[in-house]
Amino acid sequence: MKKFIKLNPSQLLISVFVVSISVGTLLLKLPFSTHDHIKWIDALFIATSAMTVTGLATVDPGTTFTTFGQLIIALLIQVGGLGIMSFAVLIFIMLGKKIGLKERLLMQHALNQTSVGGIIKLVKYLFVFSITIEMIAMVFLAIRWVPQYGLSKGLFYSFFHSISAFNNAGFALWPDNLIQYVGDPIINIVISFLFIIGGIGFTVLVDVWKKRSYRKLSLHTKLMLTGTLVLNIVAMFFIFCVEYSNPQTLGNLSLGDKLWASYFQAVSPRTAGFNTVDMGGLDETTIFFIIILMFIGAGSGSTGGGIKLTTALVIGLATVTFLRGKNDIVVSKRTINSSFILKALAITMISIVFVILGILLLNITEKEASFLDIMFEVVSAFGTVGLSTGLTGMLTFAGKQIIIFIMFLGKIGPLTLMFSLASPSKEKIRYPQEDILTG
């Protein structure tokens, strides 16, 4: 135990994830977890997918697993989504142990908070808030599903999908995900509300709750709110226009259903991963567009993945600032520190490198698959999104291993991994500057 604690925060985080996924795999492999026998690789795949709140599935969760198995999946999602760290701290609290700086630093790392103080308070809020939201949403979902499936199955379905949506897991218990509810207002509103709240980042919610005035909000909150709104509107418009007459997606729907479907498929790719239209039927243009949305992802410190919206915004703002011949990135009368540019650049580049390596590897193992489907699958796994054009179910054994690894990487975060490998060192000598040519 002493040796375990001696690991640095990143190594500890990775260890905890590995242990949880292993336990999850064992539980899903239990005879009463599935109706029929499933392979170890599929149990590992589903456990990793649930723990990393991705939602990709090599077997159909609805028909493969028993209610017990589905409960395990829901628990893994909840553990993964809220963050093992918050759980670890909670267990420390419940055991009455004093929380040391080391654990608090670990939490800070996990939730990406800028100050150490108030972390514990935040985790308590986080826990209470999440459970409350999930319970309220469960009631709303039950309005639809109890009449449809009866009390016990209806409630369980409401419970499962409430957890899956709030934690941005994207798991659904129907083989075609939520396609049958494409025009259903309750399902569209409740599910998307859950994953937007879960994906915008807890700090944003706390900030909105405390300030209650746009002007007083922190820069981070303003960027997240405006960015989310603009990106969602653009995405909805794009999907609506491109897919309008595609018979495999929006073509045969009424105008109202077309709008619901465009809305849902616009907000879902940035980590939620649910779908109300067939991803395999989308136009290649839309598929490529969704790949970009999946890569950008949700908010920092949320249940979502991707490089994060603020990272993308900092890069975009840095580019615009450079083009305008200015030095400081100024938004809403605040200057963004240049160290954030370097951080955003590093996050984006490492992510691009990992995604490219993933695509190259999967291209080698999946000879039959088209390049675009492979690219979609890799970015979906890396951004822990869970959408698929249909490749997941056809993956080879090697392909499954690659996607498992990418989901793991995507959730742990490339930065965390790299930090754990590299030991930071102080600059000792400062060398003279020299200009080079770029562009």
Next chain:
Amino acid sequence: MKKFIKLNPSQLLISVFVVSISVGTLLLKLPFSTHDHIKWIDALFIATSAMTVTGLATVDPGTTFTTFGQLIIALLIQVGGLGIMSFAVLIFIMLGKKIGLKERLLMQHALNQTSVGGIIKLVKYLFVFSITIEMIAMVFLAIRWVPQYGLSKGLFYSFFHSISAFNNAGFALWPDNLIQYVGDPIINIVISFLFIIGGIGFTVLVDVWKKRSYRKLSLHTKLMLTGTLVLNIVAMFFIFCVEYSNPQTLGNLSLGDKLWASYFQAVSPRTAGFNTVDMGGLDETTIFFIIILMFIGAGSGSTGGGIKLTTALVIGLATVTFLRGKNDIVVSKRTINSSFILKALAITMISIVFVILGILLLNITEKEASFLDIMFEVVSAFGTVGLSTGLTGMLTFAGKQIIIFIMFLGKIGPLTLMFSLASPSKEKIRYPQEDILTG
């Protein structure tokens, strides 16, 4: 004339390119330029492709154009490759006019030199050096082609391909480019020597010529030499391994020819655009890998395109520096100014955005083409590379227009365009800094 001079450097550069391409289009459309009638759009396409030294072709240059037409193409390549700017200054010199600061700034912009002084001298060197290299190479190529095609055709072919190679244009007068010379040492060595020299950047050559010692070389030169060597070796190894048993590319070649082909196809994608194996027959993994090479491109101030090798290196070094927890990018005991990071970031991001927009547009116009072929075509045009998996000849009218525009953008440089649109302004107010969360 007065009004023309009042344009800022970027606008002037764009104007000159537009005029040259228009004149080129008219000349290629002349009855004695082609054996049969060609469409205006194809004349425009070839003129743009030659002037931007891209090498993509909607009609086969070898069989479509007469020797006169091919001469026009060679001239457009030479004008485009050496840079209209150097020509403009030369014309000014020849007319005995004093070169004003404005013209010198224009030159500086075009050649990406860090100081205004010595620009004119550089252009003179550039001109003499290029012609000399091209003439020497022409002699070597004639050794192969005069015996094969007779004196007049053999010399013309040597002349044409020497210009096409040195300027990284990638135009060849055989329908299958250089595939018939896959194992020919003379062609492999002379052609690749030409485009590597032409693509590494004139400043690097001058530096090597003057210093003649690696230790004394400028940081830019060191980065370019090391980067080019490492990237070429990695690329050769990659292509050799992936394509080794592919019957459509290396599979049926002898080991020696396999090595020549891997070498050639490794060094050519970073702007040269010649090919000795069938691009359409490559494994999807190799195609994707070549897309990355094409995006990176050649050296600053060279006849090549892409975001440039140093840009990619700065981004990579910045990422590594960040991961090591350091602030300064240190290479070879020199610190790279942080302003270069912002510049490299901006260049890369604008390029990515343009490429993405191009892919989305071409996806809409080319319904029949596969996504990977479209991606390849757009990056090839943007990096002014000229390789194609076969899509160029099948482009729709709208698709041709899009590729013409992308080649133009790729050569003029996204930065130049953006600078010409935006008017730089001084920072007036400095706002307080505020932290945000990324990643």
